[in-house]
Amino acid sequence: MLVKNTDAYFDYLTGLYNRLYLFENFSENINEFIVVFLDIDDFKYINDTYGYEIGDEFLKKFVRRLSKIVGNRGKVFSYNADKFLVLFPKENFKDIYEKVELLFQKLKEIIIVGDIEIACSISIGIYITEKDDKIDDAIKKAEIAMQEAKQKVKGQYVFYKHQIEKEKMRKANILTELKKSILRNELYILYQPILSVKGNKIQEVEALLRWNNEKLGEVSPVEFIPIAEETGFIREMGFWVIEEVCRQIKEWEKKNLDLKVAINISPNQFKDKMFFENYKYIVKNNNVKFSKIKFEITETQIFKTEEKTVENLLEIMKLGTKISLDDFGAGYSSMKNMILIPCSEIKIDKIFIDYITKDTKIQNLIASIIHTAHRLGYDVIAEGVEYKEQYDKLLEYDCEKIQGYFISRPIGEKDIIKFIKRRSS
Structure with a gap:
């Protein structure tokens, strides 16, 4: 359905009907169609690699192919640069899976521009409209499904489900509230005791970040930590944790409690060039010994870091802060990592402990x-x-340190003192 026209209803590059035409002509009867939202994966990479002229030619050829596949069975629209919409009439509802699969497979084929072969990958979201749908809501739901496809693994197609939108809203709410969490004093830390077998003493604890929000209630770290990572808020949150741990160490020292504290460090914190300098500043400013703090780092994130990061880790270790290789065994080439990664300690992953009494291997x-x-x-x-x-x-x-519910669940700062007193008595 390529049309050469400079009218406001057409996309100048591809000749397709555009979003304005779509909204003006299909708002009243959108519920008669199945909305298919297509997005070319990593189109920016094509422009950045080959230039905009090649990128434009690629789009034109992509649209010709898309229009040919759809034919007279549906209507194709340019939505925004590398995003397109296809409307299929609902009377062909039974064939929708076949149509989407055909689109998906045919559009993945290589597109040749001049003497350049460009691999094409697309993510597709499909929404089957309902009786009272408005056009913007229908398109939004198809786009949500497309984003879900991208998030899983690029080059997929996903049918919209209400649960997807519910999860998206939950994520948006968490993000909005999380950014206010430090100012509102909603973050707090629980500490899980680590038993030193020799002497049967608690000499260190692991700091575990928690969040209780006035609107969302208690939010699991499994939910909010990935969102903090994704948005970069982990940087601010990470410094808050270090500051709070230093404060707590000083409080325990006043009560003659000598404890080391393990802090989990995220991959994004490593990417922050100022992280190690800020860490040193916070510790010194709180008059805490570097040897009182330990960083827990996973195997996989170490290999994603730069050489400078490894140098910083070595510098941190020289100051007295230990590095613990967390989730050991869950990554690749674990034994090799014990030699290559600068660390003081390894932490055997729970997945192995779960089978320690059941499997001789x-x-x-x-x-x-x-x-x-x-x-x-x-x-x-x-x-x-x-x-x-x-x-x-x-x-x-001969494992010298034990952590887990058999010793203690994560507990509050005041309960740590009571717990240690009970054990010593």
Whole structure:
């Protein structure tokens, strides 16, 4: 349906009817159609790599192919640059899966512009309209489905479900409220005791960030941490945690409680060039010894960091702050990482601990990890220990630190003092 026309109803580059035409001519009967929202994945990369002239030719060829596939079975519209809409009449509802699959497969084929072969990937969202739908809501729902397709893995198609929009709204609400969380004093830290087997003492704890919002209630870290990572708010939140931990260490010192605190550090914090300088400033400003703090870092995030980050880690270790390799065994080439990554300690992932009493292969693996770590001069923590049988096995393998519900759940700062007093008595 390519039309060469400079009228306001047409997209100048592709000749397709545009969004203005769509809204003026289909607002009253949008509920007679199935809305298909298409987005070319990484089109910016094509422009940046080959230039805008090639990018424009690519779009023209893409649109010719799209229009040919749809034919007279539907209507194609240019929505916004590399985004397109297709309306299929509802009377062909039974064929919609077949049509979308055909679109998906044919549009993935390579497009040749001059002597350049460009691989094409698209994400598609499909919304089957309902009786009282307004056109902007129908398009929005198709776009939400498309975004869900992109978020899963680019080059997919997804049918709209109400649950998707509900999750999107939940995420938007979390983001809005999260940005106010520090000013409102809604963030707080729980501390999970770590048992040092030698001497049967609690000498360190792990700081675990929590959030209680006046509108959303208690929000799980599984929900809010990824959103903080995605938006960059993790940087501000991370410094708040370090500041709060330093304050707490000083409070415990006043009560003659000598505890080290482990802090989880995220990949995005590593990307912040000022992170390590700010860390040193906060610790010194609070008059806390660097040796009182430990960073927990996952294997996978280390390999995504730059060489400068590794240098900073070495500098931090020289100051006295230990580096713990968290979730050990969950990443790739774990044994190799013990040698390549600068660290003081490894933390065996809970997935192994769950099977330590059930699987001899897992038992042998854990024993080997602990033995190798000790030979390299590293301490070993087992996390997620929930039962005495697991605890006993770990003692058998000479694991020197134990963390998990068998020792204690994460508890508040005041409860830490009570917990340690109970154990010592």
